[in-house]
Amino acid sequence: xxxxxxxxxxxxxxKWLDEEDPFGLNEEDVFITFKCIDCGKxxxxxxxxxxxxxxxxxxxxxxxVVCPFCEGTMREARKDPK
Numbered sequence: 761x762x763x764x765x766x767x768x769x770x771x772x773x774x775k776w777l778d779e780e781d782p783f784g785l786n787e788e789d790v791f792i793t794f795k796c797i798d799c800g801k802x803x804x805x806x807x808x809x810x811x812x813x814x815x816x817x818x819x820x821x822x823x824x825v826v827c828p829f830c831e832g833t834m835r836e837a838r839k840d841p842k
Contacts, residue, residue, distance in 0.1 A: 794825055798832025810836070 791804035805825060813823045825834045 793837040794834040795837040796827040796830060796832045796834045799827060799830040801827065801829045802837055803828055803834065805834075 790807040792807055792810050793802055794805050795802045809825075810823050813825065817823065822835055826832075827834045
């Protein structure tokens with residue numbers, strides 16, 4: 761029993777999607793830790809969101825997001841040098 765042409769085409773497209781990953785579906789998610797300057801809690805924000813918010817910033821400006829805990833202002837957490 762042979763497959764029809766449509767099934768063959770669908771299988772080829774699925775194979776291509778798995779091999780090429782044109783939409784980045786197989787990429788590992790990267791998160792950046794943000795800390796609230798009001799309540800001090802931390803939360804992780806996907807890097808692609810940070811990149812979107814940083815797009816129009818001027819030199820010296822930092823990305824700020826709304827804290828999901830207190831609705832305050834969150835900024836990227838600085839790593840302590842050791």
